[in-house]
Amino acid sequence: MTEPIAYGQTPPLTARRSLLRRPTSTAGLWGWITTVDHKRIGIMYGVSAFVFFLLGGIEALLLRLQLGGPNQHVLSASAYNQVFTMHGTTMIFLVIMPMAAAFANYLVPIMIGARDVAFPRLNAFGFWTFLAGGLFMYSSFLLGGAPNGGWFGYVPQTLKAYSPGHNIDFWVFGLQILGIASLTGAINLIVTIINMRAPGMSFMRMPIFVWMSLVAQFLLLFALPVITVALFLLMFDRQFGGHFFDAQAGADPLLWQHLFWIFGHPEVYILILPAMGIVSEVLPVYARKPLFGYAVKVFSGIAIGFMGWGVWAHHMFATGLGPVAISAFGLSTMFIAVPTGVKIFNWLGTLWGGKLRITTPFLFAVGFVAMFTIGGLSGVTHAVVPADTQQTDTYYIVAHFHYVMFGGSIFGLFAGVYYWAPKVTGKMLSDFLGKIHFWLMLVGFNLTFGPMHILGLQGQPRRIYTYPAGRGWEFWNLVSTIGAFTIAASIVVFIVNVIRTKISDQPNVGADPWDARTLEWTIPSPPPEYNFAEEPLVTARDELWHRKYDEDGDGRAIRRELDYPVVMDEVPDEVHVHMPSPSYWPLVASFTLPAVAYGMIYRAWPVAIAAGVVEITALYSWALEPSTAPPDPDEGTEDHGPELDSGEPAAAELETADAD
């Protein structure tokens, strides 16, 4: 059960000279840059995603300003196209996905009782590649214009003939880079969850968030290759004169839409499942009851994962697929509402009869359930094909997916932020400000997106940059714009809350401030680098709860009288766990990718080739560098800042060419 704390090292076989000296310090800025610690990477994912959230939010405000009244001139038509494209692309690929990655990175290893993910350097590579891809895409604003073909990039609009600038190229290459990041992340988390579980942590004892992350990572694993091919074909059409989407050459105009939505619909579940997992963690804690129907919850999540592959063409009902395809996809879309509905009843069942504690995370979680239900119901209306034909490309669709993506994912993610913030920082965010944030956001959200149902049914099309007066759209558009600024105000409250908490001198909250149920609350806040001083032994689902509570005859929880601490409030001294060492190579390998892309976009072939050579060098050096450097003889005595001079004799190493 318990393992020895110090880990042995293999005697080195041969000494080898490395190109860059292995970074040794985990302190300071370089410590963050070269880190392979899953918690630090999780935090960096979260912070970067929040910055992109602000950018995407500013874009949304610009759109709403433009549409607040008829005939506005805040944005030109061309700027409007760029802003709505980047708003969608940002919120999906640079906010919700990395935010979910932040939670998964930080929490999954701890929740399953592991010390890190399976491939720590691959994890760092995933993060830096995401950041590089995001910055690359945003650099287009400075280089002649951002992508302007919508987040779905439909052809032929995005072909060279109709989009001759580099805008779409940035989108194509940017998404390819982000795809690499997500694919490596998916493989890493899948292996971690399958293989790094602590003793006793069977699959059916895993926290539901781990389960939902696992399903989402499998969806990523299988969906990303499809969008990769679609983007690859579009790249060939744009860069090398291919004909994949050229109807004049006989190409099928629907090829792009099929490939895009074969990826795109699983993507929807990739965005929502982690948030569902977070809500399923939060509600039981504040209802002080176990999750209602754990097994059903798990299987409905898996069912959603599978069925999500059979509904993609409901995005294409208006394209003339033929009666058979339309009927089949309409039916499958109605069916997928079943496991989703089951989940909603699971949450209600969890709340039923619970001793509710109305805290900020609880409010956001309940907000998620309510708003997601509305979005789910309007989603079912799209499955009714004749109705969908009317709704297609109107604001009704915009209303629907914002209820799912914002009312769903974003509310769920904020529930997670408030819930786990004390674990990550050791400080509690203000509950008062949190509640102001929640109510402002809930009101603002419904003001913004509720009226869009009406506007859509009144026939306001999507993606128009302005509209004439006298169509009856003015009032609800104005309401929607006011709502958008209310959301912005709520985000300001959130930022104030974070800053106030950061500079406050509140004492450490200890390991388990919420009286929670899962393993991450057994270790200090913030956790030490190695997470667990001793590998935990898991005996039950909701392990921590069962360590703390027993049941009386009526099934009521009674606290156990124990003469030893159940949780570890402070980091113990004298624990030496040899953790994976920091490395430069993931960083180099990541930031070389945009260089290749710039080279290809601007046809600067030497740049692309040189960057490719650097990339291969970085990957080789990475493969030949062991994941854990041998211990320094005078370890812990001094903190040498890492130096970048090459040719330093590296510490003797055992060669490994591992798969990451």
Add this chain to the structure above:
Amino acid sequence: MTDTATSHEVEPHTHDERAHPSDAQYVAVALVLGAITAVEVGVYYITAIPKHLLTTMLIVMSAVKFSAVVLWFMHLRFDSRLFRRLFVTGLVLAFAVFLIFLSSLHFYSPSRH
């Protein structure tokens, strides 16, 4: 398949590796693969075979070759069933999704549209 191989399979643990084939068995598999390839190319030149039959034969033969490499050379027959499940999931998913996709575009009739 040997008897010991089957007895290993009933072990509850996922760590159910069976003995790997010998080099001679690998060579035998390769000979079969080579022979099937020869037949494939051979039937391609027999013009008497009707088109649909020829297509079916070719697809069956390539499926056999595919399975042989995956099961023997990639050891999927002998390795943990976790690997089998992983790979089969990807393979079946790819097959199902793209078959539906191609069917919805009537790929089988070149004179469509």
Add this chain to the structure above:
Amino acid sequence: MAATVHDPVEADDDVLHHSATGLSNEKIAMWAFLASDCLLFGALISTYILYRGRSVVGPYPHGVYDIPYTSVSSFVLLMSSLTMVLALSAIQRNDQRRLRIWLLTTALLGTVFIGGQVYEFTSFVRMGLKIHTNLFGSSFFVLTGFHGTHVFIGVLMLMSLFSLSLKGKLPQEKAQTVELVGLYWHFVDVIWILIFTLVYLIPS
């Protein structure tokens, strides 16, 4: 070779080699990657099938394909799977000499295959088929080129293994590394088995 991975000798990153299933992280990762790659080649092959017979200008497949030639290069790639698995078998017996012979042979066969593909591509171009000629050109070159890139990466990995072995840095405990490269290599081979049938042999 999960059994050898947890040998104490391999414990260089023990922290990460805790294993709930008794299997190695790297091998699970490789199989997950290959499962994912099924969808990648699935999309590319489907695109080719969708566009069969839809080019509005020539050259058309039956005018450029040289089936005997491609059959030989397919056979070469097929046999490289045999030599690959023999290399793995050699390192599992700690037979370094045969390991090197078979690694080198596999890389050589792979190189012959790529060389054959380069020759095929140039002869197609000489016959007037380029990527921007018609749908056939686009879908053929992208699909087979993508596969060829996979083979090329495989050859690089094989040569790296060969050079590690020469330096004595590929002991028996590292058999899994050979196995992982082998899995990748066989996968590239089975994809070609499909391409050979679906792209070259099946009549349009």
